[in-house]
Amino acid sequence: MAHGTHVDLHGPLPDLAVDELITLAGLGGLRGRGGAGFPFARKLRAVQTAVARRRCGPRVVVNAAEGEPGSAKDRMLLTRVPHLVLDGAELAARALGSPQVVIGIADRGTRRSEVDPVGESLREAVAERRSATAFRVVRMPHRFVSGQAGALVEGINGRTPLPPGSPRRTSESGVGGLPTLLSNAETYAQLALLAAGGADAYAAVGTPDQPGTVLLTVGGDTVVEAPAGTPLVHVLGVCGSPPAQAVLVGGYHGAWLAPPAVARARLSRAGLAEVGGTLGAGIVLPLAENVCPLGETARTLRYLARESAGQCGPCVRGLPALADAFLALIGGEGDPGAVEAASGVGEGKGACAHPDGAAVFARSALRAFASDVSAHAWGGGCGRPVRGALPLPDGPADRYARLSVDWSRCDGHGLCAELLPELVRLDANGFPEDPDLPVPASWEADADRAVRMCPALALRMSVPEA
Structure with a gap:
């Protein structure tokens, strides 16, 4: 969408002071859409406080690195409606007094002879805006952990884009060691919509505790927008998804939902938590009836082990052990207790959330596919093949x-x-x-x-x- 059409549709960018923007984000109940769901108003306030205490300038970062293989919403936003994302980021930059917005995108290995849709769209959009705010695009390696906030900051700062060994708040020290407001692309797009229409209009859809809409990537490549609280089965029906033996929600740090839970699930943080799921980064992956669910889960666990940042024991030792325990389960030589034990190794002690997220994914498979676990234990298998049904990138068998x-x-x-x-x-x-x-x-x-x-x-x- 060209900038002129965008302004005709949404109106000119308002000029809000930081306290006004914090109030607006609070009234709109805006939370981060990258997975953690942190209140955006609190992020803004934390950066404002750090800037005042340190008497320095802040930075604003858009996280569109999208390391999850099953997610396509950042690419959709930046190729179809980039000005919505840039509006939200510029609103925050103006309010905080940041001269620059940094946008982190995934480097998908496009050859020079090929068109890079995201990069081209951003270049055209920035040129159209003629804004006093500078926009800088930084490419991150297309890895699972590259989308983690700390990894993105490390990459922007010229270091290897891996999560830092010890957790740190970007609101205190981020890009160039300065207080940094960092949120994902959808969060800034939602902020722009909230500022354009006001809190009342924004809350016209959604639920009382989660106003507005959510973007969802269904099946790895279909991006849809739905009011928060929409039944999961309705979205699956709109997307033409056939009956599934289970649905993965929240991506590869999310959880499998069996059919009874799918029937009750509503697409909001609270609605999915009630059935044992998580909204996460808005990823919805239905699993067809004709594939082995344990084999597909094991294949993904091997991928998660390879995608380790390699900085701590829970990742380096724990994730391969978890993948091996799950493989043994499939072969009828292991048991669910071994998977539970492997998933608990180093729990809460990793340098980032990667090992804990993989453990949640593995444990949910034990619950959702309990009958298949028994079939593999006593009958040597479930009789269904592993077809590579879950989206995973092509890559080397091992990085190390x-x-x-x-x-x-x-x-x-x-x-x-x-x-x-x-x-x-x-x-x-x-x-x-x-x-x-x-x-x-x-x-x-x-x-x-x-x-x-x-x-x-x-x-x-x-x-x-x-």
Whole structure:
């Protein structure tokens, strides 16, 4: 939509002071649409307070990196209605006194000869606006964790775009170490609509505790807008979704809903929480009847393990262990208790929410597909194939070097566990529990040292080709 058409439809951008914008966001009940659902008014107030205390300028960031494979709403917004997103970001920038808005988008590996729809749309939209606010576009690697707020800030600051090892508030220290207002693309689009029509008009649809609409990506590629509180089955019907054995809501950090829960689910934070789901980033993935649900879940867990930031034990050790436990369950050699135990390793102790989100996803599969768990345990399988029904990106089988143990040489000295305590664990007899471990790039130097210092020369490290 061209800027002139956008202004005709929504009106000119209002000029609001920061206290007015905070009040408006509070009256409209606006919350973040990236997954956490944090109140936008509180984010604004936190940045305002930090700016006043530090006596420095703020920055505004639009998170459109969209690391979730099943999400397409950021791409839709930035290619179809980019001025709605830019309006919301510019409103915030003007109110806070930020001279610049930074927009983080996913780099999907487009070749130079190909058209980049998101990049082209943003370039045209920024040129049309002729705004005093500067807009800067930064590309992030298309990875699951690149859409995490801390990872995006790291990338904008010129560092590797991974979640920082210790949590920090972007409202205190974000882009360039300055107080930063960071929200996702849909949140800024909703802010623009709220400012254009006012809180009463904004609340004309939705629920009392969640006014307005939500954007949903259904089936990985269909983006629809629905009033908050709309029955899930209605949206599935509008999208032409056939009957499903279960529906994943909230993406790969979300939860599977069995048919009885799907029938009762309403698309709001409260409505999905009542049936054990989560709205998350607005991802809805129906699973067809003719595929193995446990196999599809295991395939996704392997992907989540590969997408680890590689910065802490819960990710490096916990996620591969969880994927292995689920694979054993499918083969009839494991049990649900082992999956539950693996999902609880390091719970709440990760450097980011990635391991906990994967655990929620795995546990929900045990509940939603309980009969299939029994079929695999007692009958060797459910008789249905794994078809790759859940959207996952193409990519290398493993991003990391591998540390392996030669059992014919290992004498159980235990030095490797002392040199790599986050990576190597010893069993009751003093030998490494796992003979083959992924080694994140940040630990390669320590792993190489362990290989060189092993008294029995029992360690090997292989590095994948670039």
